Amino acid sequence: AAMDPVNVMEYQMVAKEKLPKMVYDYYASGADDQWTLQEARSAFERITFRPRVLVDVSVQDMSTTILGQKVAFPICVAPTAMQCMATGQGEKATSRAVASMNTLMTLSSWSTTPLEEVAKAAPHGARWFQLYVYKDRACTERLVRRAQAAGYKALCLTVDTPRLGRRENDVKNRFHLPDGLTMGNFLDLVQAEMPTDQKDSGLAAYVASLIDPTLNWKDVEWLKTITNLPIVVKGVLTAEDALMAVKHGCAGIVVSNHGARQLDYSPATIDVLEEVVNAVRGYPIEVYLDGGVRRGTDALKALALGARAVFVGRPVVWGLAAGGEEGVRKVLTMLRDEFKLGLALLGCQSLKDINRSMVVTPADRAKTAVRARL
Amino acid sequence: AAMDPVNVMEYQMVAKEKLPKMVYDYYASGADDQWTLQEARSAFERITFRPRVLVDVSVQDMSTTILGQKVAFPICVAPTAMQCMATGQGEKATSRAVASMNTLMTLSSWSTTPLEEVAKAAPHGARWFQLYVYKDRACTERLVRRAQAAGYKALCLTVDTPRLGRRENDVKNRFHLPDGLTMGNFLDLVQAEMPTDQKDSGLAAYVASLIDPTLNWKDVEWLKTITNLPIVVKGVLTAEDALMAVKHGCAGIVVSNHGARQLDYSPATIDVLEEVVNAVRGYPIEVYLDGGVRRGTDALKALALGARAVFVGRPVVWGLAAGGEEGVRKVLTMLRDEFKLGLALLGCQSLKDINRSMVVTPADRAKTAVRARL
Amino acid sequence: AAMDPVNVMEYQMVAKEKLPKMVYDYYASGADDQWTLQEARSAFERITFRPRVLVDVSVQDMSTTILGQKVAFPICVAPTAMQCMATGQGEKATSRAVASMNTLMTLSSWSTTPLEEVAKAAPHGARWFQLYVYKDRACTERLVRRAQAAGYKALCLTVDTPRLGRRENDVKNRFHLPDGLTMGNFLDLVQAEMPTDQKDSGLAAYVASLIDPTLNWKDVEWLKTITNLPIVVKGVLTAEDALMAVKHGCAGIVVSNHGARQLDYSPATIDVLEEVVNAVRGYPIEVYLDGGVRRGTDALKALALGARAVFVGRPVVWGLAAGGEEGVRKVLTMLRDEFKLGLALLGCQSLKDINRSMVVTPADRAKTAVRARL
Amino acid sequence: AAMDPVNVMEYQMVAKEKLPKMVYDYYASGADDQWTLQEARSAFERITFRPRVLVDVSVQDMSTTILGQKVAFPICVAPTAMQCMATGQGEKATSRAVASMNTLMTLSSWSTTPLEEVAKAAPHGARWFQLYVYKDRACTERLVRRAQAAGYKALCLTVDTPRLGRRENDVKNRFHLPDGLTMGNFLDLVQAEMPTDQKDSGLAAYVASLIDPTLNWKDVEWLKTITNLPIVVKGVLTAEDALMAVKHGCAGIVVSNHGARQLDYSPATIDVLEEVVNAVRGYPIEVYLDGGVRRGTDALKALALGARAVFVGRPVVWGLAAGGEEGVRKVLTMLRDEFKLGLALLGCQSLKDINRSMVVTPADRAKTAVRARL
């Protein structure tokens, strides 16, 4: 039997071999120079641990709650569009795998499977719905009501995509939905079809024609008039916007740069997480992080810097491509096991034991030097 | 049909294939170790954004004025010599392309086309004339008067070239003007011919014999006696010289290291822009930047750090080589579109919304660490 | 005759050629991304010297004491498991070589030779015993008593291994003890056998089933009830734990990250040595360092930053693989000679002359800049 | 005709092709990991310029004095041993070339030509004699008296070589003097012969048996009793030793790490130059720098940071190997011309115009950030 991948990076290699180039490129790419994509990994590498020893770590509790929903470990699934390109069962496979691992899945507005079917695939799974606001607000409203009706427990409002970032491979590949696939949440509507464009990514054209670039904080208030689901804003990178989220009654913030697919030279999320955490300290809002999490130790770093949980995007897609539902389970198991081992080696018995003094950031190093001097 | 380049770097690759080595090398090279050439790109990469979200970015106004002339977006064209080596129509092609994009062109003293013809090629285009001061001051004076007469709206005085920087490829290639081309602004004069030198770049020999190495601030006063065009000094890299420019009544400053072609180990311009901007704050003088701008996001960074506009040199040459007038238009369109997308993703409706807090420089990072400490 | 290796890195290359891949990988690997493994070398490279000149260095005394035992030079041998995989005589070869060089050896609990035989191989050698605490405390107690009886002079208690770090090559190789070898300290006991695991490193499975993950500071007190050997805690990386070691009466601390084999993204030991040294200054406890020492100059840096001695792990294994007992002697001789030459070139006559002002760390550089300013 | 090298690095490549491997390696190598060797270049690259513009640079005076001797430009020749291995005429070729360029040569104690012949080869050249102190003090004294008699104007006392640094290539090559060559200053003496060693560099063995490792500051006083030549200590890297040099009446200091051939991980000289310059400010002592100078801009940086002149070692050897006397002249001409061009582009009319504000060091960058904050 072929050798199983031993880490998430190896799952990516398997996926690269299995997937058509156009699909792999869509999943893998970042915007422009892909600087932020690389930086996501580099930034995690610049953070080191201060492990404590001689603590009884025979038992470890990794569970926590995410907006009140219990998860078995603090690594959740970020919304990624069009999962049926990766494997036949697409979002349903993800849904089953995530539920079986007792963590939380976010379903993309751009699912290739209707949200109701994704929910039915794993009725007891914890689930959020990621919302893109369409110019057609009636269409948007219907989507929100369906998500609530189908048992999604929060709206994850993506705020970093008034226009689509430029991913050069998608431009070159004239990216489009493969035959037979549609945007599954909009059957028979114009929003179901992605245009093919002779000069550009079809998805960029789709966004330009259908997604609302006027979206602003007032629309958060509007959303609250049509649903009572808690709202999580996804794509905040500054203290200023974090405070706006508090002011507008959001329940959560995902510190995210959209997997480096929107504005290139956005910072690595792990580098601005603390700015956001510090800004909202004391307010009733949860802070999460996504972007570049590939190791259990990355999640540990994010938690030590104040995130309640992390979300992973591409790793799930690589799992799907490599082995469908079982592949996703393997990837999540791997991340969970790495996280658990790291927790033990840090000297922690539960998430409560993870604290700020267990990591050293580049800024910490600079401070130490100055403190030593003054 | 062959694939269109999707970014400026790919235009450079096309140009490299199309041009004779001697010509490509002349356009591409920096001085000595070419450290400053590389550094130009690295320095931009070290600056990250702080994008704001949930701002209505459905409409975006990129227009501004440059010494009062309106441009459609803040990316102008730097003077680059001898453009007929790149394409038959040379400077006339550039002139038409730039005018059609509603931005500003600077014509080099070392144009391979007479300045009057360049003006006539696009009568309504916004245009500056770049001045090299010749030892022969009468010749220089005639040049200035002709530029004013032909409708050039400012003199861009290059101050970093008392002698020509040493570009080793030009030395090896014994760089010279290809047969049939001359310095078009000096027909029938000694200044029209570039010597061929058996041991050196012909252009270096040209400069040594004809350009005035005594040029100093008093000559700025002299220039004001022969023209009433505003004077923009190009090649300032320090606060001290920026204040001298103010003192001598200059209307603008281009923070420039001559595309890394003069003194190697000069800093990247984006790294000293703020020093210059801070020095002249409050004075009636505009500050621009050139050097290494290859992405719309580079221009955004420069504007956030206080530049009124940026200028591009080589990208225009690559466009010319790849596709003549149309090639220049494509390159400028690409930069404009990248700039506009970046503006939207930063959460800006117009250039006025770009502010200092939207970028983080290496110095900012150091300061944050110290502030956290004190 | 083939060329002798001229440095430790070349010994590693020889070992790589001679050893079966499974064995070489086990010896060479670090955990996960092996970031900490690389960092160990990088961190030493970031430290520079301030050599003093015109000092009479005709005679140099490199000797010191380690918990009262005299050693000829301050480079000792760290415990590394299963040395019979490297050479037939395994730990006995090491024992003889180390004793002949008049330095100190630490024997691993996981020796492939009984501790008594290792002692007998070189009766007059200075020796410590490294202790892993087994779930079976009676077994552990027997081990401790045997070590004391056999003349080991301290217990080196490894505190960073409640679970085994994940070394991906060992997972891929399904690492197991080669036929004919056992854990020599546990003949006929369950602790002698390493399981073979169809999906993982056999050693990881061994640790999970037999080593005690509840180990904590109270067990240090327990150890003191069953032995009067001094206790050295190996694997401390923070000031907090260093003070715990003082509080619990330990005689020494090895600042160690287990050769980068446990928690990846632990810091390089040389980067945290000073934190530990400063924390325990004035207390009766010795501080040593291991991790990445490959040059005499590395040892000099550690001593200048406050270590009493350094320990080397892999270099000894490479020596064993390359040339058995003689190979170990050559490696240690090489390190000693490099150390001695460095001492002379630093302007030191003995270890007492090495002081903090002779090295410059990255933090020192930052401080200097700030001091210059304030 | 083959292409002439256009920079010093290309001269090195020519030399590498021409010379036997043993000889090339001896000239090129640094000690141990050769970290300091690489660092010499990196450190220069980390320093940038602040060029001033609009200064009349039509005339430039590069001349200065070195301990009162006039030189045409501040780039002198460091002592390098055994130049007859590079070219038949060896040190005599260097002597003629250097004199013809009106700069200063330092002759090594380990010249392969008697010092008197070197002097006679170019009677009017400015010249220093580099001194190694032999255990045999009578022999040393004779050497000093001969140097003074032959018109050498200073003793350059090398203080960083109580033992020879370990250059691994020399160990591998069992470096020895090629047949027919001897240490030319010691004809018929034991000091003339370099041993061949079956396991080591012959030069290392030579130093160990003949050079005095007890050399210390008192010997500087002794030297003053046997000669009235001014004494320049070569190999100082700290403020402490710089002040010792002042105290013991030295006339000059060469900030040098012996071309990275002695203690590896010594700092780049350009990084510690300012420490030395600041320490001795106001005292009657000149400070020079050697190490890694390969560009005219390197020399400019050293002068801006306070050096009176720089010395070059290997570049001269590459010139010798590539073209004998003429080769040395070409290398020195190249460096002088680069220096002069840089001077112009910095806006300087003479060496007096070079000042501290014209360069920015890494420490300056850190300071700026902190200053901005406070």
Ligand SMILES: Cc1cc2nc3c(=O)[nH]c(=O)nc-3n(C[C@H](O)[C@H](O)[C@H](O)COP(=O)(O)O)c2cc1C
């Ligand atoms: C292939 C792909 C599709 C994505 N689709 C969406 C989407 O539909 N909606 C959304 O808000 N974010 C989307 N994202 C962004 C992810 O939710 C998440 O922010 C990002 O992938 C996290 O980074 P990571 O991939 O490095 O884990 C997508 C990302 C990828 C890679």
Ligand SMILES: Cc1cc2nc3c(=O)[nH]c(=O)nc-3n(C[C@H](O)[C@H](O)[C@H](O)COP(=O)(O)O)c2cc1C
């Ligand atoms: C091929 C070439 C020719 C140039 N010719 C001139 C010139 O004639 N006059 C001048 O002031 N600057 C000249 N420059 C410098 C440019 O105006 C400008 O400062 C530089 O190209 C900006 O950097 P960039 O090429 O990275 O955009 C030239 C630059 C290049 C690359």
Ligand SMILES: Cc1cc2nc3c(=O)[nH]c(=O)nc-3n(C[C@H](O)[C@H](O)[C@H](O)COP(=O)(O)O)c2cc1C
């Ligand atoms: C092959 C190998 C086996 C090791 N076995 C043990 C062991 O049994 N017990 C222990 O405490 N440390 C063990 N270590 C860690 C070493 O004692 C030491 O901390 C580490 O090797 C030092 O780093 P270095 O190899 O870079 O010198 C082992 C390390 C290696 C490389």
Ligand SMILES: Cc1cc2nc3c(=O)[nH]c(=O)nc-3n(C[C@H](O)[C@H](O)[C@H](O)COP(=O)(O)O)c2cc1C
């Ligand atoms: C091949 C070689 C031989 C040298 N011989 C001597 C010597 O005999 N005496 C001495 O003081 N320094 C000697 N040095 C050191 C040089 O004087 C000088 O410090 C060094 O070469 C400067 O660095 P550079 O080679 O990068 O210019 C030698 C250096 C080299 C490369």
